[in-house]
Amino acid sequence: MEPIIRIQNLNKFYGSKHVLKNISIDIEPGQVIGYIGPNGAGKSTTVKILVGLLSDFTGDVFVKGIDIRKNPLAVKSLIGFVPEMAELYDVLTPNEFLSLMGSLYGLSQEVVAERAGRMLDAFGMGGNMDQRMDTFSKGMKQKVLITSGLLHNPEIIILDEPLSGLDANSVIIVKELIDKMAKSGKTIFYCSHMMDVVEKVSDRIILIDEGKVVADGSFEELRQMQDKDSLEAIFAGLTSTQSMHDASDKLMNAFD
Amino acid sequence: MNFIDKFFLWLVLLPTAVYRKLNVDQNQLKAVLTAKLTMDNRRPASFGNFNRRGNEKKEINKATLGTMGGALMMGLIMLFMFSAGTDMVTKLSLYMSMFIFMICITLITDFTSVLIDVRDNLIILPKPISDVTFVTARLLHITIRTIMVVAPMTIPGCITVAIMQGPAIILPFVLMILLMTLLGIFFINAIYILILKITTPVKFQSVISSIQIGFVILMMAAYQLLPKMMQTSTFANASITDIPFMQFYPPFWFADACMLLSGNGFSPESMMSLVLSIIIPLLSIWLVVRVFAPSFNRKLGMITGGTAEQRAPARRLAGSRKISLLERMAGWLTKPGAEYAGFIFAGRMMGRSRDFKMKVYPSIGYIVVFGFMMFFQGHSFSVLPGSSKLAVPLLMVIYISSMLLSTAMLQLPYTDKFKASWMFFVTPISKPGLIISGAVKCVMALFFVPLALVLIAFGLVLQGPSILPNLFLGCLNVLVIGSLIAYIMVKQLPFSSAQEGAAGGGTFIRNMLLLILPGGFGLVQYLLSGFQWVILLLLFVTAVIPWLVFDEIKKRDWNQLKE
Numbered sequence: 001m002e003p004i005i006r007i008q009n010l011n012k013f014y015g016s017k018h019v020l021k022n023i024s025i026d027i028e029p030g031q032v033i034g035y036i037g038p039n040g041a042g043k044s045t046t047v048k049i050l051v052g053l054l055s056d057f058t059g060d061v062f063v064k065g066i067d068i069r070k071n072p073l074a075v076k077s078l079i080g081f082v083p084e085m086a087e088l089y090d091v092l093t094p095n096e097f098l099s100l101m102g103s104l105y106g107l108s109q110e111v112v113a114e115r116a117g118r119m120l121d122a123f124g125m126g127g128n129m130d131q132r133m134d135t136f137s138k139g140m141k142q143k144v145l146i147t148s149g150l151l152h153n154p155e156i157i158i159l160d161e162p163l164s165g166l167d168a169n170s171v172i173i174v175k176e177l178i179d180k181m182a183k184s185g186k187t188i189f190y191c192s193h194m195m196d197v198v199e200k201v202s203d204r205i206i207l208i209d210e211g212k213v214v215a216d217g218s219f220e221e222l223r224q225m226q227d228k229d230s231l232e233a234i235f236a237g238l239t240s241t242q243s244m245h246d247a248s249d250k251l252m253n254a255f256d
Numbered sequence: 257m258n259f260i261d262k263f264f265l266w267l268v269l270l271p272t273a274v275y276r277k278l279n280v281d282q283n284q285l286k287a288v289l290t291a292k293l294t295m296d297n298r299r300p301a302s303f304g305n306f307n308r309r310g311n312e313k314k315e316i317n318k319a320t321l322g323t324m325g326g327a328l329m330m331g332l333i334m335l336f337m338f339s340a341g342t343d344m345v346t347k348l349s350l351y352m353s354m355f356i357f358m359i360c361i362t363l364i365t366d367f368t369s370v371l372i373d374v375r376d377n378l379i380i381l382p383k384p385i386s387d388v389t390f391v392t393a394r395l396l397h398i399t400i401r402t403i404m405v406v407a408p409m410t411i412p413g414c415i416t417v418a419i420m421q422g423p424a425i426i427l428p429f430v431l432m433i434l435l436m437t438l439l440g441i442f443f444i445n446a447i448y449i450l451i452l453k454i455t456t457p458v459k460f461q462s463v464i465s466s467i468q469i470g471f472v473i474l475m476m477a478a479y480q481l482l483p484k485m486m487q488t489s490t491f492a493n494a495s496i497t498d499i500p501f502m503q504f505y506p507p508f509w510f511a512d513a514c515m516l517l518s519g520n521g522f523s524p525e526s527m528m529s530l531v532l533s534i535i536i537p538l539l540s541i542w543l544v545v546r547v548f549a550p551s552f553n554r555k556l557g558m559i560t561g562g563t564a565e566q567r568a569p570a571r572r573l574a575g576s577r578k579i580s581l582l583e584r585m586a587g588w589l590t591k592p593g594a595e596y597a598g599f600i601f602a603g604r605m606m607g608r609s610r611d612f613k614m615k616v617y618p619s620i621g622y623i624v625v626f627g628f629m630m631f632f633q634g635h636s637f638s639v640l641p642g643s644s645k646l647a648v649p650l651l652m653v654i655y656i657s658s659m660l661l662s663t664a665m666l667q668l669p670y671t672d673k674f675k676a677s678w679m680f681f682v683t684p685i686s687k688p689g690l691i692i693s694g695a696v697k698c699v700m701a702l703f704f705v706p707l708a709l710v711l712i713a714f715g716l717v718l719q720g721p722s723i724l725p726n727l728f729l730g731c732l733n734v735l736v737i738g739s740l741i742a743y744i745m746v747k748q749l750p751f752s753s754a755q756e757g758a759a760g761g762g763t764f765i766r767n768m769l770l771l772i773l774p775g776g777f778g779l780v781q782y783l784l785s786g787f788q789w790v791i792l793l794l795l796f797v798t799a800v801i802p803w804l805v806f807d808e809i810k811k812r813d814w815n816q817l818k819e
Binding site: 051052053072073074076077079081083087088089090091092096099100101103104105106132148 | 675
């Protein structure tokens, strides 16, 4: 099968800082990719390149066979993006915000109104459709953001910490949603620091550190390879240069 | 921090005894000021510019220079005040009046974000810092920023008075300007504090912008009265000292004290002026810092703390979508898709975004006051043969309203929430120009069309249809001016960039410069207004131009956006 996302020899510099070092990944349709790594590893940079926010990289990125550099608009149409920081124009209401997003994706107002209403209803926010978001909690804003990323029924969904701020029930909804979307053939690119969730939802886990892919495989494969029980332990084993206990000791000793 | 900031920081930290007396923690004061001044010179990376990091410093310095240059221009314009009145005290009083007016306007339009920086609530207020220290830091910060505008603005006046009165006046003049600047700062600050005392913090944000508008209208009206009084023959040859109760008019104190200190004209009254001009600014410092500050900060802390006035969720009926006026207008004026979205988005944000309202709505005040002034003074205009009497004042209002248009357009790209603009960059938009075009059309539809309709109706009722060609041409010219300003200046997506720090302030001054464009158009129309057939011909030519300009704006590509 042709990969839906093909990243080849991807390199990215911020000034003289080399943040992505020759990354090559092929992703099959319908896969749920858990994309993990320590702070500053290059996760966000990869995501920004995939959604078309950054264009000054070297190497090739193809989405469904389309070169992102040659036709960024076609790629953007295929992707739904839920960003990490819940930055929203919060003086708008969910209704207004979603209809704006819909217009930008080229959907008709009727379709947007219908879909947005049903999706927010499912999140238990049907009654908040016409309230300004500046009074919303972080979780409510996150639900609107998730809705905005799925509105145009994209083939690829890129989620950057989608669960932050959500209450326990909503977390269950989103986890099941990811599962169902993958079963219906959508590709999910899931970035997170929450190892227990990544472990459960992902078919395949890609671990990057200092701009390089250091592990790539299913949770089972990684577990056997590293001989560790949890993803947290695997993560620590592959990325840390010092033991965590050492670090916490040093932190405590800083007061002396 | 550049050397100018460093110099000012050193300067304001000098009076250690005063700070000790006020119970100000000087280490904290220095820390807060250093951080604030450093931040003023940096602009957060927005979505457009995170690829480039190296050259941001250069850009800011240019912005600072631009502001200072604009202030210098204003200083030159203010010199005309010296042409009025019979004696030096009168001339100086008029000059000082205009000066304090400019300071207050600049403070309101440009520095409100500094006065009420809500980020302080989360970062500074939770720390063990006393209210006195915090308010002092805030006031000093604003003082430094203001002086950067005031210094260049003072230079032309300073040279002029030195020529008129000899070099002995320079020092008193500068001293009085400084004291007056302080008074202006505390005046604006005290007004904010009073508002916060009266209203609840939750309402404060919405109240403040309407108060600003009201205040600007008030100042504008007062300011308009002076030249009007100067026109009357009894006033032209009179001296300001003849006017009763002048002793209660602050600019008069400063003018009088300035003359006294330079060795001209000693009298008990001028001694009184000197005392007032020194005591009142200092007293107001004391009042703000010691009396108002504590409750101000506590209430300020609540602005972001207690917003959630949760309304009961209203159940929506499926399929009951009402089409608003905004959507209707967007349907008429834009093509579906990105341009439509840009129109709707800009319309909603302009009506709700606090930063936008604070920067733009006060300008509506100018138009209203100006409109009234024009109406009542209209008969005094010399009218060219063949043109109607009413046309000139109406056209003046129409042309002046282009200032509101340009203010709104220049403010269009800016918001605190600029990070939310990620949505424009991840969605498949072929030409960002479409969104900009939609937003600019919305600015015109909301900030000009209603006024134009009112004025046209007004002219029609009072003068009849003969006035229409001239009014239509005036309106079309404003649309031309607006679209040209948009084409030249609006090179960012709406609400997508962070406001350049306080150093970039100078919105008002820049707007004054933008008056030159409508002035030119207006003058040409004034000269041609008697020739009906020329006006009719121009009407057809002018109608085409905005559409051509909008076509160019729509074509704007991603790489043509300003980073």
